[in-house]
Each structure stands twice: as C-alpha cells, then as structure tokens.
Amino acid sequence: MPEDIDGKVRPDANAGRSFLTIQKWGGIASFLMAVAFIVPPLIYLVGNLRSASGPFAYALADFLYGPAWAASLVTAVFALRERIGAGASRRMSMALLAAVLAGAMMVLVACIRASNRHYHLIHPELHLEDSAAVLTVWTTLVQAVSAAGWHFLGWALMLVSWAGWTTRSLPPLLSILYLVGGIAALFVYQFPNLEPTAAPLGVAWAVWQGILLWKTRA
Numbered sequence: 548m549p550e551d552i553d554g555k556v557r558p559d560a561n562a563g564r565s566f567l568t569i570q571k572w573g574g575i576a577s578f579l580m581a582v583a584f585i586v587p588p589l590i591y592l593v594g595n596l597r598s599a600s601g602p603f604a605y606a607l608a609d610f611l612y613g614p615a616w617a618a619s620l621v622t623a624v625f626a627l628r629e630r631i632g633a634g635a636s637r638r639m640s641m642a643l644l645a646a647v648l649a650g651a652m653m654v655l656v657a658c659i660r661a662s663n664r665h666y667h668l669i670h671p672e673l674h675l676e677d678s679a680a681v682l683t684v685w686t687t688l689v690q691a692v693s694a695a696g697w698h699f700l701g702w703a704l705m706l707v708s709w710a711g712w713t714t715r716s717l718p719p720l721l722s723i724l725y726l727v728g729g730i731a732a733l734f735v736y737q738f739p740n741l742e743p744t745a746a747p748l749g750v751a752w753a754v755w756q757g758i759l760l761w762k763t764r765a
Contacts, residue, residue, distance in 0.1 A: 573626020574761030613657020617650025635710035642706035652696030694736035701733030
C-alpha cells in the first residue's frame with residue numbers, strides 16, 4: 548500500500564482501498580440476491596405453516612425476500628455506480644433511486660405477509676384460511692405491491708444496462724442480460740406469468756454481477 552515517508556497512507560491509497568471494499572460488499576450482496584430469488588419462493592410454494600418449523604421458515608422467507616433483498620439490491624447498485632464512475636453518473640443515480648424504490652416495495656410486501664400470517668396464527672378460531680374474501684384481498688394486495696417492486700427493479704436494471712453498455716464498464720453480454728431481465732421485470736405488474744421468467748434471469752445476472760464485483764482488483 549502506497550505510503551509517505553512518515554508512514555502515513557496517502558489519500559489515493561485510501562480511495563483505492565475504499566473502492567475495493569465497496570466492490571467486495573457489492574459482490575456479497577449480489578450473491579445474497581441470487582439466494583433470495585431462489586429460497587423464499589420455494590418456501591412459499593412447499594412450506595407448511597402448521598408444522599413445528601413452519602413459522603420460522605416463513606419468517607426466514609420474508610426476511611430474505613424483503614429486507615435482505617432490498618439491502619442487497621441497493622448495495623449492489625451502489626457498487627456498480629462506483630465502478631462505472633462519472634461516465635454515466637446521472638443514469639446510475641437514477642438506477643440507485645429505482646433500486647431504493649424497488650427495495651421499499653419488497654420490504655412492504657414482507658411486512659404485509661408477516662402481519663397477515665401472525666394475525667392468522669394468533670386467531671385460529673377465525674378460520675381465515677377458509678374465507679374467500681380474506682384470501683382474495685390478501686393475495687391481491689401482496690401481488691400488487693410485489694409487482695410494483697418488480698417494476699422499479701426493471702427500471703434499475705435497464706438504466707444499469709444502458710450505463711454499462713455506453714461506458715464499456717461492464718461486459719456487453721452482462722449489459723444485454725440486464726436489459727432482458729429489466730424488460731421482464733418491468734411488465735410483471737401487467738403479466739404476472741412473467742415473474743417465473745424474471746426470477747431465473749435475476750439469479751443469472753445477480754451471480755454474474757457478484758463474480759464481477761468480487762473479482763475487482765486495484
């Protein structure tokens with residue numbers, strides 16, 4: 548590490564170390580996002596809330612698909628903004644804003660899921676699982692807020708794709724993958740059947756993104 552004659556670290560060395568730290572955290576966040584795209588949907592699909600481990604499993608799914616997903620997305624996009632630099636600062640600032648909004652929607656979804664589930668467990672005498680009206684309202688609300696999160700994610704991905712392509716700061720194929728994933732995510736609100744396509748694409752770009760950021764060198 549570059550030092551002055553008195554042994555103090557020079558500012559450019561501090562900046563380089565800070566940049567690498569951000570990239571590493573962005574890589575870790577990207578890998579966590581890939582996990583969040585896979586594990587929670589499986590728990591929601593095959594989990595049994597009435598089993599001994601059911602409440603914990605669903606709580607873990609809510610955490611991964613809500614706060615963990617949100618924090619990971621914002622961290623990763625922030626790392627990408629640092630990587631791309633001044634060449635597309637405005638586009639990456641907009642991408643970061645879209646990522647924050649996407650994360651906020653996913654946290655809200657997790658809160659709605661958890662609140663509904665806890666009330667359901669606390670009041671089994673109400674037999675809420677047998678009420679068509681309750682299930683319709685709950686499903687519609689969760690789907691709507693989740694779709695909003697996917698929509699903002701789509702904008703974030705397309706902005707990152709645009710910035711990465713024009714500045715050549717990202718591999719061209721990764722930029723194309725961002726674009727395809729962004730388009731799929733953008734229209735989940737209109738075509739819910741796109742979510743099973745957008746999620747695997749999310750795993751693909753998140754893993755590639757994680758490898759890219761983690762392998763960053765000074």
